[in-house]
Amino acid sequence: MRPDLAAIARQEQFLEVVDRNEAMRRFLAAIEPEPLPAESVALLDGLGRVLADDIAAPVDAPPFDRSVVDGFALRAVDTVGASEAAPKRLILNGEVLACGVVARIEVEPGTATVIATGAALPRGADAVVLVEETEIEEMDAATVLVLRRPAAPGQFIGSAGSDSARGESLLRAGTTIGAREVAQLAAVGIDRVAVVRRPVVAVLSTGDELVAPGAVLRPGAIYDANGAAVAATVIENGGVALPFGIVGDDADALTAAMERALEAADLVVLSGGTSKGAGDLSTRVIARLGSPGILVHGVALKPGKPLCLAKVRGKPLVVLPGFPTSALFTFHSFVVPVIRTLAGLGARREAQVEAVLPARLASERGRSEFVMVSLVERPAGGLAAVPTAKGSGAVTAFTQADGFVEVPALTTGLEAGTPVSVRLFDAAGRAPDLVVAGSHCLGLDVVAGHLARRGLATRILALGSAAGLAAARRGECDLAPVHLFDAATGRYNTPFLVPGLGLIPGWRRMQGVVFRPGDARFEGREAAEAIAAALADPAIVMVNRNPGSGTRALIDARLGAVRPKGWWNQPKSHNAVAAAVARGSADWGVSIRTVADLYGLGFLPLAEEHYDFVSVEARASHPAVAAFRDALAGPAVRTRLAALGLEPAGS
Numbered sequence: 001m002r003p004d005l006a007a008i009a010r011q012e013q014f015l016e017v018v019d020r021n022e023a024m025r026r027f028l029a030a031i032e033p034e035p036l037p038a039e040s041v042a043l044l045d046g047l048g049r050v051l052a053d054d055i056a057a058p059v060d061a062p063p064f065d066r067s068v069v070d071g072f073a074l075r076a077v078d079t080v081g082a083s084e085a086a087p088k089r090l091i092l093n094g095e096v097l098a099c100g101v102v103a104r105i106e107v108e109p110g111t112a113t114v115i116a117t118g119a120a121l122p123r124g125a126d127a128v129v130l131v132e133e134t135e136i137e138e139m140d141a142a143t144v145l146v147l148r149r150p151a152a153p154g155q156f157i158g159s160a161g162s163d164s165a166r167g168e169s170l171l172r173a174g175t176t177i178g179a180r181e182v183a184q185l186a187a188v189g190i191d192r193v194a195v196v197r198r199p200v201v202a203v204l205s206t207g208d209e210l211v212a213p214g215a216v217l218r219p220g221a222i223y224d225a226n227g228a229a230v231a232a233t234v235i236e237n238g239g240v241a242l243p244f245g246i247v248g249d250d251a252d253a254l255t256a257a258m259e260r261a262l263e264a265a266d267l268v269v270l271s272g273g274t275s276k277g278a279g280d281l282s283t284r285v286i287a288r289l290g291s292p293g294i295l296v297h298g299v300a301l302k303p304g305k306p307l308c309l310a311k312v313r314g315k316p317l318v319v320l321p322g323f324p325t326s327a328l329f330t331f332h333s334f335v336v337p338v339i340r341t342l343a344g345l346g347a348r349r350e351a352q353v354e355a356v357l358p359a360r361l362a363s364e365r366g367r368s369e370f371v372m373v374s375l376v377e378r379p380a381g382g383l384a385a386v387p388t389a390k391g392s393g394a395v396t397a398f399t400q401a402d403g404f405v406e407v408p409a410l411t412t413g414l415e416a417g418t419p420v421s422v423r424l425f426d427a428a429g430r431a432p433d434l435v436v437a438g439s440h441c442l443g444l445d446v447v448a449g450h451l452a453r454r455g456l457a458t459r460i461l462a463l464g465s466a467a468g469l470a471a472a473r474r475g476e477c478d479l480a481p482v483h484l485f486d487a488a489t490g491r492y493n494t495p496f497l498v499p500g501l502g503l504i505p506g507w508r509r510m511q512g513v514v515f516r517p518g519d520a521r522f523e524g525r526e527a528a529e530a531i532a533a534a535l536a537d538p539a540i541v542m543v544n545r546n547p548g549s550g551t552r553a554l555i556d557a558r559l560g561a562v563r564p565k566g567w568w569n570q571p572k573s574h575n576a577v578a579a580a581v582a583r584g585s586a587d588w589g590v591s592i593r594t595v596a597d598l599y600g601l602g603f604l605p606l607a608e609e610h611y612d613f614v615s616v617e618a619r620a621s622h623p624a625v626a627a628f629r630d631a632l633a634g635p636a637v638r639t640r641l642a643a644l645g646l647e648p649a650g651s
């Protein structure tokens with residue numbers, strides 16, 4: 001059946017795009033979140049949970065007066081005046097007070113009783129003396145304790161309730177139970193605790209294109225990243241994730257899944273299908289579920305504009321945008337605070353640092369924009385905030401970033417050098433030992449992996465050769481991996497150096513024509529011959545490269561003024577070229593052998609590309625830079641590079 005293109009083109013609009021504070025205000029006003037009721041759990045199961053009530057000590061700790069040393073329990077008054085010259089002598093009572101032993105004999109005037117650390121003090125005694133400060137004499141039928149100094153009343157006694165007294169408040173509601181709190185509770189005999197019930201959050205991902213991680217990716221499909229990411233964030237914030245998996249773009253299936261989710265959970269989170277494309281029906285389904293329904297649909301926020309906040313059947317229901325970065329940002333901003341409130345947890349502890357922008361940061365006017373950044377040290381001191389984002393569809397920005405900056409709604413961008421506050425993802429995060437900014441290569445992962453096993457953390461910012469070189473010029477990285485071809489000199493990399501920058505030779509990467517194996521138009525031919533034949537065949541589609549890349553220079557040299565089909569498709573990476581050929585949207589392109597192997601493509605060698613490391617001389621003496629050089633020169637890394645088809649310099 002022909003799809004109803006007109007209906008698809010005529011999608012409904014967002015209700016109204018509101019400011020993010022207004023969005024949160026409406027959401028909270030409707031759902032009025034409060035800590036959930038308490039449940040009783042065994043003490044150890046309480047670890048990590050939030051106390052629902054204040055806890056008062058039911059007994060004294062310690063429960064009785066006890067000795068805190070090994071020695072003798074006695075009456076201080078009997079030792080008054082004791083000295084080297086005039087020692088005092090006390091008769092030892094005929095019992096030994098070990099821990100757990102209850103005294104039978106009262107300490108009468110002129111007597112003492114042997115007592116161990118932790119044993120209950122006998123009646124009559126009011127002090128304990130250290131065993132090493134006494135002597136024993138056998139006299140007639142009695143054993144006598146000799147003291148050469150007086151004891152102070154109360155010495156070496158831990159009195160009942162001195163740790164915590166019965167009725168005293170020990171822990172307050174809202175405290176997260178850790179090992180120290182467990183110790184406290186166990187010490188007063190508590191074996192069960194009342195904790196706030198964890199909010200159960202149902203997590204659904206919607207979209208016909210989604211495939212669960214672990215399954216095979218069919219053409220056009222993509223892995224469900226949001227399901228796992230949202231569930232993990234729920235758990236990190238004191239909730240229980242109830243995974244509902246993937247629901248296709250089918251209104252009835254989605255309605256049924258949402259109904260089950262609302263039944264089972266305290267809060268329901270969906271991702272995908274909130275925007276205006278074909279198949280975006282999450283928001284339409286909410287309307288079927290009852291009032292008040294949608295509270296907010298559309299927030300002046302980037303990423304996250306299509307966020308939808310709703311309340312149905314008395315429960316909060318949120319539809320996150322499908323793009324993972326948008327989904328996680330909006331989840332953190334709008335849903336995490338609600339989960340934490342339900343869980344009885346306070347607001348997340350936030351930390352922020354000041355930094356400056358190394359380059360102009362463009363921004364869309366009209367939406368507050370959150371830009372993820374990686375922090376690097378500047379040569380003049382202080383930090384630079386380097387944007388790591390690759391658009392809302394990318395998740396790598398999260399793992400590479402230290403935090404984010406906010407660009408206000410009414411600006412079109414921030415100039416280079418602007419001071420910004422960076423809100424950190426992890427307040428305790430560790431700064432990397434080595435910052436590498438530039439072109440990415442699988443070989444770089446080999447070196448970074450080698451350093452990681454030696455305790456050195458490398459931050460790789462995949463910015464591309466040109467931006468890496470610019471960062472190196474500003475002194476904002478240790479190394480910039482580049483493969484920049486200079487057409488004027490016909491040389492790689494060295495022509496781009498300026499004073500203050502050096503070059504550490506890296507490796508050579510063989511570039512060549514990539515094609516699907518078995519394609520007789522390429523298989524078994526010489527590269528030059530195969531390209532010439534491809535240019536003569538109008539059925540063959542190529543994939544080009546971006547202007548300025550070394551590979552593009554190579555392609556231009558072969559093509560001259562010819563513009564074959566596919567020439568305008570100019571992706572920025574070796575991988576994108578290989579992926580286009582592998583999935584059949586192009587028949588050939590130029591990439592490197594390592595990548596061709598990775599995609600299972602055929603390869604006809606053309607020329608070598610030099611992948612080297614621009615080094616910032618001011619940082620060249622840093623131990624991590626020295627370790628990097630050593631790693632590059634060492635046999636372990638060289639062998640692994642060679643196995644990837646990369647030829648280390650000097651070999």
Ligand SMILES: Nc1nc2c(c(=O)[nH]1)N[C@H]1C(S)=C(S)[C@@H](COP(=O)(O)OP(=O)(O)OC[C@H]3O[C@@H](n4cnc5c(N)ncnc54)[C@H](O)[C@@H]3O)O[C@H]1N2
Binds near residue numbers: 323
């Ligand atoms: N004409 C317009 N198009 C779009 C607009 C707009 O205002 N007008 N908004 C854009 C913005 S901003 C975003 S963000 C996205 C969000 O769209 P949806 O929330 O409807 O999400 P989908 O269309 O379902 O998916 C978008 C994208 O994300 C991928 N996706 C979805 N779910 C997952 C998942 N669980 N794990 C990983 N990736 C997922 C999906 O395959 C799409 O690639 O809309 C813009 N469009």
Ligand code: MOO
Binds near residue numbers: 302304325326327392
């Ligand atoms: O809001 Mo979308 O989340 O910009 O990408």
